[in-house]
Amino acid sequence: MNKTLPLDQQLCFALYSATNAVVRLYRPLLQPFDLTYAQYVVMLALWQQDSISLGELGNKTLFDSGALTPLVKKLEQKGLLQRIASLHDERVKQVVLTSAGKALENEVATVMPALRCQISLADERLIQLRTLARQVQLDIQQLEQCVQK
Known part of the structure; x- marks a missing residue:
């Protein structure tokens, strides 16, 4: 397993x-x-x-x-x-x-x-992808800041 x-x-x-x-x-x-x-x-x-x-x-x-x-x-x-x-x-x-x-x-x-x-993605999908990627990055930055405190 x-x-x-x-x-x-x-x-x-x-x-x-x-x-x-x-x-x-x-x-x-x-x-x-x-x-x-x-x-x-x-x-x-x-x-x-x-x-x-x-x-x-x-x-x-x-x-x-x-x-x-x-x-x-x-x-x-x-x-x-x-x-x-x-x-x-x-x-x-x-x-x-x-x-x-x-x-x-x-x-x-x-x-x-x-x-x-x-890149074959529609503009709307690219915007969604960029938004999600930024959100992941921001979430990780916030987590890192919490850990540092």
Whole structure:
């Protein structure tokens, strides 16, 4: 008698495999821009709000500092952003888009419509899926905050 649910009945595996499938769809779309999916997420956050601290960027992207710092350094090497010491506190680094980073937003605007063409779910179902995924993420964040107290 099995003590665990089969893999195909595990929520974690369903979410993990769906995420991997979507990220695989992004790869060829982001390749012409020399961006990985994680780098794209960082750029999306900065296009929404430029000139934010590394901490704020981590909060927006949900990347911890161990994952975020190498991403930001790589994007800085590509000339898409800069890390600048905050005027208020030199220990705090602000992440600021360069002109090349700002211009990339217009070029990358083709990615989302191209991705949308590859996913057969109706818009309503995609919205439901996104809403459920966000709710799971928020529930887990709340649980983590309760555990930390």
